[in-house]
Amino acid sequence: MSKELISKINQYIPMNRILEQEPMKLHTTFRVGGPAKLFLRVESEAELQQILALMKTEGEDYYLIGNGSNLLISDKGYDGVMIQLSKGFADVKVDGRRLYCEAGATLSAIARVALEHSLTGFEFAAGIPGSLGGAIVMNAGAYGGEMKQVVEAVRLMDAEGNIIEKSCEEMHFGYRHSILKEASYIVLGATIRLEAGEHAKIKEQMDALASQRREKQPLEYPSAGSTFKRPEGYFAGKLIQDAGLRGFQVGGAQVSEKHCGFVINKEQATASEIFNLIQEVRQRVANEFGVTLETEVICLGEF
Numbered sequence: 607m608s609k610e611l612i613s614k615i616n617q618y619i620p621m622n623r624i625l626e627q628e629p630m631k632l633h634t635t636f637r638v639g640g641p642a643k644l645f646l647r648v649e650s651e652a653e654l655q656q657i658l659a660l661m662k663t664e665g666e667d668y669y670l671i672g673n674g675s676n677l678l679i680s681d682k683g684y685d686g687v688m689i690q691l692s693k694g695f696a697d698v699k700v701d702g703r704r705l706y707c708e709a710g711a712t713l714s715a716i717a718r719v720a721l722e723h724s725l726t727g728f729e730f731a732a733g734i735p736g737s738l739g740g741a742i743v744m745n746a747g748a749y750g751g752e753m754k755q756v757v758e759a760v761r762l763m764d765a766e767g768n769i770i771e772k773s774c775e776e777m778h779f780g781y782r783h784s785i786l787k788e789a790s791y792i793v794l795g796a797t798i799r800l801e802a803g804e805h806a807k808i809k810e811q812m813d814a815l816a817s818q819r820r821e822k823q824p825l826e827y828p829s830a831g832s833t834f835k836r837p838e839g840y841f842a843g844k845l846i847q848d849a850g851l852r853g854f855q856v857g858g859a860q861v862s863e864k865h866c867g868f869v870i871n872k873e874q875a876t877a878s879e880i881f882n883l884i885q886e887v888r889q890r891v892a893n894e895f896g897v898t899l900e901t902e903v904i905c906l907g908e909f
């Protein structure tokens with residue numbers, strides 16, 4: 607690792623937020639992933655602008671990570687600079703029915719603020735273990751709700767460090783999709799528009815969805831949630847189950863016995879084992895039913 611690059615970065619951010627050869631398994635909910643060349647915790651828009659400018663002049667690749675709850679990072683790691691918007695990006699401000707949220711705020715923290723202010727519409731997201739940034743990129747959703755329904759506007763930074771705002775329509779949200787899947791903008795924050803509701807009812811709904819998750823999902827194991835997108839006209843979990851793959855294992859990676867739509871890290875799996883299991887499941891489901899499963903989980907690095 608070039609000490610020169612580190613000292614250039616250190617002009618803008620302190621050394622305790624510049625981590626060298628940081629194991630990505632510490633930052634992903636799958637608990638796998640080799641080292642990132644550098645891992646930076648960025649705490650302000652000004653810092654981010656300076657880092658992006660530096661990445662450009664140095665010709666370094668970078669990648670934004672939120673809570674790492676939808677990422678499968680290779681055992682070989684990421685040969686570039688991993689950027690996380692950390693503590694300085696966790697603010698949630700309330701103004702009437704609007705929440706101004708920064709990208710590093712977790713969905714559960716935003717849901718807590720909505721509940722405190724008796725605002726309804728965000729209950730669906732309370733149990734999704736992601737950050738606002740990751741949820742906007744993915745148009746995260748559950749139980750009939752999705753980010754598209756509540757996002758009014760998104761504050762973004764482009765690769766040149768320009769700050770722009772896009773409306774919900776301009777984000778082209780679709781099923782687990784937004785324009786950010788193709789364009790390299792960084793989410794800085796978003797305005798979420800909710801409705802006035804009743805505290806008790808909101809709490810009841812959040813508790814009900816949380817217990818539904820605990821009952822149906824293998825939350826006791828590391829995973830990245832649903833591994834596959836829902837194929838048109840089918841349910842991924844049902845296809846996998848019908849292909850006889852419940853409990854199917856490659857090394858320490860397993861198709862969850864509790865919910866076949868989840869690939870879990872059952873016992874100290876490597877990223878390669880998880881990746882190979884996913885490929886095998888796709889192949890067998892394609893052979894059996896002629897349906898192509900697309901991953902919802904994003905694979906990063908060399909497999």
Ligand SMILES: Cc1cc2nc3c(=O)[nH]c(=O)nc-3n(C[C@H](O)[C@H](O)[C@H](O)COP(=O)(O)OP(=O)(O)OC[C@H]3O[C@@H](n4cnc5c(N)ncnc54)[C@H](O)[C@@H]3O)c2cc1C
Pocket residue numbers: 635669670671672673674675676677691709733734735736737738739740741742743744745746747748786791792793794823825829830831832904
């Ligand atoms: C147990 C469990 C249950 C889950 N349940 C659901 C569910 O019900 N519904 C659902 O939709 N998902 C679910 N997920 C998946 C995951 O939580 C969501 O996709 C979440 O939105 C990802 O957010 P993140 O911050 O973890 O993003 P990450 O996994 O860190 O990143 C995801 C993508 O977003 C990009 N990204 C992250 N932050 C930024 C930013 N600030 N700017 C630009 N790009 C950024 C990354 O580069 C990456 O491409 C579940 C996951 C787990 C582990």
